[in-house]
Amino acid sequence: MSDSSEQADVVVIGAGVAGLAAARRLAEAGTSVVVLEGRDRIGGRILTVRDPRFPVPVELGAEFVHGSAEETSDLARRERLVLCDVRGERWRATDGALTPIADHDFWKRLTGVMRHLDARRTPDRSFLDFLESKPGGRALAHDRRLALEFVEGFHAADPERLSERAVADGGVPEDREEQRQARFLVGYDRVPAALATNLGDRILLSRTAHHVVWDKGRVEVHHRASRNTVPDERSAQARAVIIAVPLAVLQQTDGETAITFTPDVAGARKAAGQLAMGTVVRVAMAFREPFWESRTVRRASGTRSLTELSFLHSADPDIPVWWTPAPVRASLLIGWAGGPKATRLRASLGGRGDIEDRAVRALARQFGIPRARIGALVEQCWYHDWSGDPYTLGAYSYALVGGSRAAARLGRPIEDTVFFAGEAADTEGRTGTVAGAIGTGYRAAELVLRLTRRHPRVRR
Secondary structure (H helix, E strand, O other), X not given: OOOOEEEOOEEEEOOOHHHHHHHHHHHHOOOOEEEEOOOOOOOOOOOEEOOOOOOOOEEOOOOEEEOOOHHHHHHHHHHOOOEEEOOOEEEEXXXXXXXXXXXXXXXXXXXXXXXXXXXXXXXXXXXXXXXHOOOOHHHHHHHHHHHHHHHHHHOOOOOOOEEHHHHHOOOOOOOHHHHOEEEEOOOOOHHHHHHOOOOHHHEEOOEEEEEEEEEOOEEEEEEEEOOOOOOOEEEEEEOEEEEOOOHHHHHOOOOOOOOEEEOOOHHHHHHHOOEEEOOEEEEEEEEOOOHHHOHHHHHHOOOOOOOOEEEEEOOOOOOOEEEOOOOOOOOEEEEEEEOHHHXXXXXXXXXXXXXXXXXXXXXXXHHOOOHHHHHHHEEEEEEOOOOOOXXXXXXXXXXXXXXXXXXXXXXXXXXXXXXXXXXXXXXXXXXXXXXXXXXXXXXXXXXXXXXXXXXXXXXX
């Protein structure tokens, strides 16, 4: 067993965008920092695949920049990363028929239901209970179904557990600016790469932090080689620690990526217990040709071309939502299931080949094309099981009933020594977003910097 240790002003646990944003801000201010990352890569829930056979990067994790997303957009401008607004047409598949949905009509119908939410409702209730109260009456019956699909997909949430107050307070884009979506033409992984610029050997990959021993103004973080049968214990000592791991990793009390605290951080754990990690099944499929532009599909769409297809919505039991890289034209579709549907689908999968088969069957149902024909066109299928990934254990967070303020409580420092960052700790209604994660990293760094300016580290 090694007794070697690192010395720094601050230890950051996690090299997703929250941890990297915090480390970058600290380093720019001249504060020494060590970043511990269990994976052999940076980026966390950003996972970009590049295949020379296909013209665009394939995202298996975060893909969209939602709304103004100031932190992400500012970084893109500084680093000259090209953002492209999503353009194209929404369609809906119902009983073998394809019908267009005007984008403004989609958001109008959704907000028509969501405006009945109450951000101050006491007591809080679940989103499903809200829907079952039939807001808007019979006239909004179909739109309530759309709202249910939205929270299951967009929030990856179980509507029986999701807080009405939390959704009312920032859970729905309210204007055209916030309804915009964009993507990085160069791939989302350029964002963590940009944040890591100049951090160099301050980032220790394949090092899993498992025990934080702390007292006010002093921490010792014990870490070991990830998935290594040979003991390789080390420690990092600092004035403060920033915990920037996904919610489900923080919530666990045992397991290969669990972190224990001495003394315990009971307040943070209580806050984390009022949040939940959603489930997502996301599959990317590349085809030899864009079959959705075929004559067969035109017959299902009333002779209209789907050349401009951006999103396809449905009530499919497996994979209800698909999208293209529009406005870029490429023979690529991304399938998405969130919430309870994703939980059921994931539990029924027998392996990587099974997800491809289920995806092909879902496409066949929605486009009205024989499964064998679609299957014969598949060139590549990519899938990452985020819920089974020990460094993530889920997709992203949402607030449980009674937990609409839990993110703010999670973000509070403990004794000016233990700080938390990550999308689950965002206080501006941006949980589940890269911008929210980056913002919490910047915030944690600024809190630490105020502390270190008041109490400069004594060098020995």
